[in-house]
Amino acid sequence: MDCPATQVGHHKYSNNMANNNDARIDAFFRIFQNRINAAIAQLPPIVGNLVVNDALDNFRKQSFDGQPWKARKGKTNRGNGRQNILVQSGALRRSIRVIRTTANSVTVGSDLPYADVHNNGGEIRRKARSETFVRNRYTRGKRKGKFARGTTAGQGYSFKAYRYRMPKRQFLGRSAALDTAINRTVKRHILNALRLR
Numbered sequence: 001m002d003c004p005a006t007q008v009g010h011h012k013y014s015n016n017m018a019n020n021n022d023a024r025i026d027a028f029f030r031i032f033q034n035r036i037n038a039a040i041a042q043l044p045p046i047v048g049n050l051v052v053n054d055a056l057d058n059f060r061k062q063s064f065d066g067q068p069w070k071a072r073k074g075k076t077n078r079g080n081g082r083q084n085i086l087v088q089s090g091a092l093r094r095s096i097r098v099i100r101t102t103a104n105s106v107t108v109g110s111d112l113p114y115a116d117v118h119n120n121g122g123e124i125r126r127k128a129r130s131e132t133f134v135r136n137r138y139t140r141g142k143r144k145g146k147f148a149r150g151t152t153a154g155q156g157y158s159f160k161a162y163r164y165r166m167p168k169r170q171f172l173g174r175s176a177a178l179d180t181a182i183n184r185t186v187k188r189h190i191l192n193a194l195r196l197r
Contacts, residue, residue, distance in 0.1 A: 002112075017018075020156065032194070035193050035194055036193070036194070038193065039190045039193035039194075040104070040190075041103060041187060042103060042189070044101040044102065044103075044104070044106040045098065045101055045106065045184060045187070046185065046189065047106050047182055047185070048098035048101060048106035048107075048108055049098070049171075050178070050181055050182055050185060051098075051106070051108040051178065052096055052097060052098060052108055054175075054177075054178045054181070055096045055108070055171050055172045056093065056096065058084065058170075058171040058172075059087060059093045059171055062084060062085055064169075064170040064171060064173070064175065065170075065175035065176065065177065069085050069086070069167075069169040069171060070085075070168075072085055072168040082113040085169060086118060086132075086169060086171065091112065092110065092112055092114070092115060092118065094111045095110040095111060095115065096108070096109070096110055096171075096172065097109075097110070097154055097164075102125075108172065109172065110172075117166050117176055118166065118171075119168075119169070119170050119171055119172055119173070120164055120168055120170070121165075121166055121167055121168030122165075123163055123164070123165055123166070124163065124164045124165075124166055125161075125162075125163050126159075126161060126162050126163075126164075127161050128158070128159060128160055129158075129159050130158045130159070158172070
């Protein structure tokens with residue numbers, strides 16, 4: 001009768017050790033999971049910054065995913081004989097930014113109305129219209145041709161309807177190089193959060 005009692009006590013002791021080990025393992029994986037969750041929550045703005053910099057780099061290289069943009073016609077600089085595409089004023093390039101982030105996504109884009117047609121290409125249509133311009137200029141003397149104060153009668157001008165096919169000059173979007181950079185950054189960020197190298 002003594003042996004069974006000893007065996008029962010032995011099994012009870014082993015179960016307590018197993019429970020303690022399970023609790024430690026659970027605690028370890030909770031910490032592990034919390035670190036992963038925290039790292040993932042930090043990723044959207046990090047990835048967004050990568051996408052913005054990639055778009056700016058496309059402006060610098062005048063190409064997208066290794067494909068050069070279609071050249072402009074008849075537009076050159078006096079200095080180097082050419083003018084960079086899509087950067088006449090720099091407004092489009094400066095408008096590229098992170099628009100919105102969520103817990104698991106990021107949106108990068110531009111709020112300029114003409115950004116989409118430059119990025120994706122498309123047809124621009126303009127209806128026929130008439131406009132009136134007022135030209136107040138001196139007609140005599142040293143100031144001839146310069147604007148004068150006061151008002152004069154306006155002159156009307158008419159413009160015909162026209163269509164123009166805008167070539168696609170993509171600067172924003174997924175590419176093989178960008179996907180590789182994002183995957184590398186995500187992996188490094190999570191491994192750093194877990195201190196596993």
